[in-house]
Amino acid sequence: MKIGGLVKFTLIDFPGRPAAIIFTQGCNFRCRYCHNPELVYPHMFTEPVTEEEIWSFLKRRQGTLEGVVVSGGEPTLHEDLPVFMARLKEMGYATKLDTNGARPAVLKELIDKKLVDFIAMDLKAPLEKYSAITGIETSPAILKESMDLIIHSGLEYEFRTTYDKEVLTDADITALQELTGRKNYRVQECLPVAKEKNVLKVMHKEI
Template sequence: MRCLYCYNPDIVLGKGKIDFETVLNFLKTRKGLLDGVVLSGGECTLHHKIIDFIKEIKTMGFAVKIDTNGSNPKILNSLVRNRLIDYVALDYKSLPHTFKKLTQSGLFSEFEVSLNLLIQSNIPFEVRTTFHSSLISEDDFVKMIEYLETQNFEGNYYVQHFVNNVPTLSELDNSNKEIRLKNFSTPKIKIIFRE
C-alpha cells in the first residue's frame, strides 16, 4: 500500500533497511530485559522470510506483536495457526469506496479476510484507524463502525488522529480534530481515541 498519510515514507520507498541478522544479534543482548518485539513496516508480512524470522524471535523467548494492514491473509493465517504471534494490530484504512484512493491499492477484500480470520481466532488483536478529516468523512467513519458490527467485531476500536505537520507520502492539508469531541461507541464497540 501507499497510504497518503503514511508516516514512514522512507521505509515505503525502500530506504532505511536493517537486516535480520543485526536484529537477532541485538535481541540476543536483550534477553531478560525486553518482553517482546513489534514487527511493523510498511507491511511486515510481505517479507519472504518473515515466518522463519518470527520463529527465531520466539525461540529466544520474546512475545511477538505484528502491525499489519491485513493485505496478506495467507501469511497471517499461518502465523495464527502456528501460534507464532501473541498480538495483532490490524489497520482498518477505510471503506471499500474510499480504500483505493487512500491506500493506492485494491486490497480491501484481503483486509476483510484478515479481519474475519482474527475475529474467529483466539489471538488477542485490536482494530485501529488513522483518521484524517480530508480522507474519511464523519459519515464514512460511522459507516466504518457499522461495517465492523456486520463482521461481528466486538471490543475496542482505536482511532489515532493524523498528526499534522509531519513528513508523509503525500502532501496533505491539516486534519480537523473535532471528531474526538463526539461519542461514536455502540453497545458492542467502544471507540477509543488515542493521542
C-alpha cells in the first residue's frame, strides 16, 4: 500500500467509533472538486508513510482506538488492500472503507472475507452523468454493481454526494435519493475552496 497520510484520531469519520484514518495514494477518477489532489496526481505525491510506521502507531493505540478508516485517493486500486485490511482485523480494529465504487470485485472480496465493517461510497452523480464530475468515462454498470454489493452486504454503509451545483440539479439529487432507496444517503456541500484548488491543478496539468 502506498500511504500518503495518517490522521491519528477522529470521532466523526467512523460512526460510533473513535478511529484513525489512513489515506492511500492514487485515484482513477479526476473529480472536478477533489479536495485531495496530493493523493490523486502522482507528481503531487509526498513521501509515503511507511507501513511500519502505521503498524507501530496502531499497536500503540490498541485499546484506545476502535476503528481504522481506509480512505484515499481510491484504496481499491492497491492490490494488497485485502491483506492490509486483514491485518487491521487481526489487531482487533473495526474497519471502514471509503471508495468511489469503481472496483466492485475488490469490494466483493473484502465483504466475502469479512474484512470490512462499514463501506462509504461516493455517489458522484446520476450514473449517466458521472463523467461530467469524474472527468473520465465511468461505466454505469460497474457503479451499479458496487452499489448492489454494498446494499446487500449486511454491513453498515453510506452513500454520499457532493452537491456540485455547476453540474448537478435538485432533480439529480432526488434521483440519487431514489437510487439508494432513500436509505443511508447523505448530501454534502461542495466547498468552493476545494474547487479552486483543483482548478489550479488542472490548469497546471494543461500547461
